[in-house]
Each structure stands twice: as C-alpha cells, then as structure tokens.
Amino acid sequence: MIKKNILPIIAIAFSLFVISCDNTSKFKIEKGKVGALTTTTTIKELSTIFKNDSIVKNLSEGAQGDNYFQEDDEYFIFEKGGKLLLTILPKQQLDSTSTIKSIEINDVRYTTASGINLNSSFSEINANNNINRIETTLTSATLFLNDLNATVAIDKEELGLKELITQKVTKEQIPDLAKMKSFIVWFN
Incomplete structure (x- = not known):
C-alpha cells in the first residue's frame, strides 16, 4: 500500500525539480x-x-x-x-x-552564477567580477566586466558627481551601494 502511494509523490517531486531547473536556466x-x-x-x-x-x-x-x-x-x-x-x-x-x-x-x-542582476550594488559587482576598466561619459560611468563580456553603467548621480563632466572615475570613487543604471551583455 505504501509503495503505491509513494510512486505518485516521486513523480510530482521530479516534475517540480525539472520545471524549477528549466526556469532558472531561462534567466x-x-x-x-x-x-x-x-x-x-x-x-x-x-x-x-x-x-x-x-x-x-x-x-x-x-x-x-x-x-x-x-x-x-x-x-x-x-x-x-x-x-x-x-x-x-x-x-x-x-x-x-x-x-x-x-x-x-x-x-x-536574469542573474549570473554569482548572483549579479539589475538590483546588484557596486560592491556585489566588484566582489564577484573582474572589472577591466572604467570609462566615463557625460552622464554615467561604464564598468567593463571581461569575465561576462558585459558592461554595467552607473549613473553619475549615484557617484555623487556632476553630470556633463567627463572626469575620470576609479573603482575607489564608486560607493559600495551604487546601483546600476543598465546591464548589457555583448556577443562579439
């Protein structure tokens, strides 16, 4: 009797496992x-x-x-x-x-293996990725992440800098809690 009842439970558990694995790979x-x-x-x-x-x-x-x-x-x-x-x-x-x-x-x-997503702060990005270089534009600082072939833009307001100035930004100048403005993965 117990063996007959356990088979449907195993089938349901396996189905849920397959669905959850598929959903995580989707993002x-x-x-x-x-x-x-x-x-x-x-x-x-x-x-x-x-x-x-x-x-x-x-x-x-x-x-x-x-x-x-x-x-x-x-x-x-x-x-x-x-x-x-x-x-x-x-x-x-x-x-x-x-x-x-x-x-x-x-x-x-959409999340990386190290847990980086659109809500990640600079300290999380810096701790889990190799930032190759930082380029500044008039409105943001762009971080180049070579291990993902991606760029992350952080708004200059998050950095406490005036917009429309192309002042060079270093990692040390970026506050740990600064949030990303955009996250782009490059396929080149």
Whole structure:
C-alpha cells in the first residue's frame, strides 16, 4: 500500500525539480549566453525562442532612410502581461539572418552564477567580477566586466558627481551601494 502511494509523490517531486531547473536556466546570464540566447542565435530564431512572449521590432531605415539618429534595429522582448525582459540589437541591420550584437537586461530575474542582476550594488559587482576598466561619459560611468563580456553603467548621480563632466572615475570613487543604471551583455 505504501509503495503505491509513494510512486505518485516521486513523480510530482521530479516534475517540480525539472520545471524549477528549466526556469532558472531561462534567466541565467553567462559569457556568450543569456537564457536560451547564444552567440550563434539569429534574429529570425527569436520568434521561436520567445513564442510565449511578445516581440516588438523597432527597425532602422538603413542607408536609404532619413532617420539619421536611429542606427540600430531594436527587438524588445515583453513577457505576457507587458513586462519588458530584454532589448536585443543585431550585428547587421535589416537582416533576419544576423546574429546578436548585444542584449540589454531589463528584468531582475536574469542573474549570473554569482548572483549579479539589475538590483546588484557596486560592491556585489566588484566582489564577484573582474572589472577591466572604467570609462566615463557625460552622464554615467561604464564598468567593463571581461569575465561576462558585459558592461554595467552607473549613473553619475549615484557617484555623487556632476553630470556633463567627463572626469575620470576609479573603482575607489564608486560607493559600495551604487546601483546600476543598465546591464548589457555583448556577443562579439
């Protein structure tokens, strides 16, 4: 009697384990990989990979267009319900066979093996990643993370610096609690 009752319990436990493993890999960030997306994924494969989500395309006009300010195609991946997950830029514009140039992470569920996500502070990023260099722009400091081939931008307000000044920023100047403004994984 006990053996008959334990079999369904084992089947349910195994099913839950498989589902939870699949869900964590869906939101995992590694070098050359974001969820199911890899360096070999093409733009036309996005509709298959994100078949349960919505894809909004913002296409450039290419060399023939008059919009000189939009140089890259953008593919926005929205979860059902409207939550923005990812912003994807292809290497070649107006080409569905192009591979991916970069992926901007827009959802906190996307996480690295060391636990870094959009809500991570500078101290967490610094402790778990090798920051190769820091470049400053007019509004932010960009950290280059070689172990993920990623960049993290931190707003100058978080650093206590005035905007519109391209003053060089060092790791020591960044407060431990500074939050990231953007997180981009590069596929080049």
